[in-house]
Amino acid sequence: MSDTPEPLRQLIARHGLSASKALGQNFILDRQLLARIAAIPGIGPGDRVFEVGPGPGGLTRALLDTGASVVAVERDSRCLPALAELEVDHPGKLRLIEGDALAIDAAAEVGEGAHIVANLPYNVGTALLLGWLGGEAWPPWWRSLTLMFQKEVAERIVARPDTSAYGRLAVAAQWRSAPRIAMPVHRSSFVPPPKVASAVVHIVPADQPEGVDPAVLERLTAAAFGQRRKMLRQSLKGVPGAIVALATLGIDPQRRAETLSVGDYVALARALSPFSR
Numbered sequence: 569m570s571d572t573p574e575p576l577r578q579l580i581a582r583h584g585l586s587a588s589k590a591l592g593q594n595f596i597l598d599r600q601l602l603a604r605i606a607a608i609p610g611i612g613p614g615d616r617v618f619e620v621g622p623g624p625g626g627l628t629r630a631l632l633d634t635g636a637s638v639v640a641v642e643r644d645s646r647c648l649p650a651l652a653e654l655e656v657d658h659p660g661k662l663r664l665i666e667g668d669a670l671a672i673d674a675a676a677e678v679g680e681g682a683h684i685v686a687n688l689p690y691n692v693g694t695a696l697l698l699g700w701l702g703g704e705a706w707p708p709w710w711r712s713l714t715l716m717f718q719k720e721v722a723e724r725i726v727a728r729p730d731t732s733a734y735g736r737l738a739v740a741a742q743w744r745s746a747p748r749i750a751m752p753v754h755r756s757s758f759v760p761p762p763k764v765a766s767a768v769v770h771i772v773p774a775d776q777p778e779g780v781d782p783a784v785l786e787r788l789t790a791a792a793f794g795q796r797r798k799m800l801r802q803s804l805k806g807v808p809g810a811i812v813a814l815a816t817l818g819i820d821p822q823r824r825a826e827t828l829s830v831g832d833y834v835a836l837a838r839a840l841s842p843f844s845r
């Protein structure tokens with residue numbers, strides 16, 4: 569760890585890193601804030617971190633300062649010289665991959681048990697999250713997710729039933745994981761400031777309910793919330809077995825999607841999973 573790291577504003581100017589809107593670049597330059605974000609997953613020496621979009625490397629340095637090692641994937645080749653300097657400061661602790669986080673096999677790159685930490689580019693954040701939360705294998709290859717989202721997306725991840733924020737994302741994030749909003753982040757903390765507020769979400773895997781096919785649960789919530797103003801008897805008409813399952817489980821078919829708990833969706837998906845085989 570360097571005792572006095574160069575101010576990030578200076579480093580960005582030295583490398584000519586003007587923020588690209590297309591790449592979702594809103595940088596955080598406040599080292600105290602970056603240290604607070606890096607502290608959320610409780611990592612230290614011996615831990616491995618996968619970071620998406622290190623940009624000029626402010627969060628990367630804060631993560632390295634915990635003693636953890638970092639594998640970082642960055643799409644913008646302009647950032648690589650600045651990141652290479654960080655590699656020199658932390659020998660053997662940082663591995664850089666130039667590429668698209670949506671296209672690489674992160675599990676293969678980083679290995680089981682890594683923590684994922686990122687100030688995500690907003691245009692790909694939800695797709696990356698759904699990728700990490702999805703799939704048959706559970707517990708997943710990652711140990712925790714610490715991710716910056718637009719506040720509105722963060723609220724959808726932790727939303728409870730009977731709220732307008734509750735939907736597919738809430739069920740996907742809550743049926744076998746425990747998400748929480750760890751820290752609100754004001755828009756003025758970014759350079760350039762985005763139009764909306766942000767928040768860091770922390771997610772750890774929980775036990776997976778038995779007998780549920782994740783693809784069935786996804787199809788179910790897509791149908792239910794795809795027509796969230798309609799009654800379930802209408803929105804679930806196209807899902808084989810769903811209307812019978814509602815009756816079996818004693819769920820009134822006149823209810824709307826947002827009134828069902830995550831547990832209700834799990835129970836429905838469990839009842840429907842044999843239909844999918």
Ligand code: SAM
Nearest residue numbers: 591594595596621622623643644668669687689
């Ligand atoms: N981590 C830095 C920080 O906190 O200041 C930068 C965060 S900025 C919000 C998002 C970063 O993700 C940018 O550096 C951008 O180039 C990078 N990025 C955008 N799309 C990406 C993708 N598909 N794969 C990897 N990196 C991407």
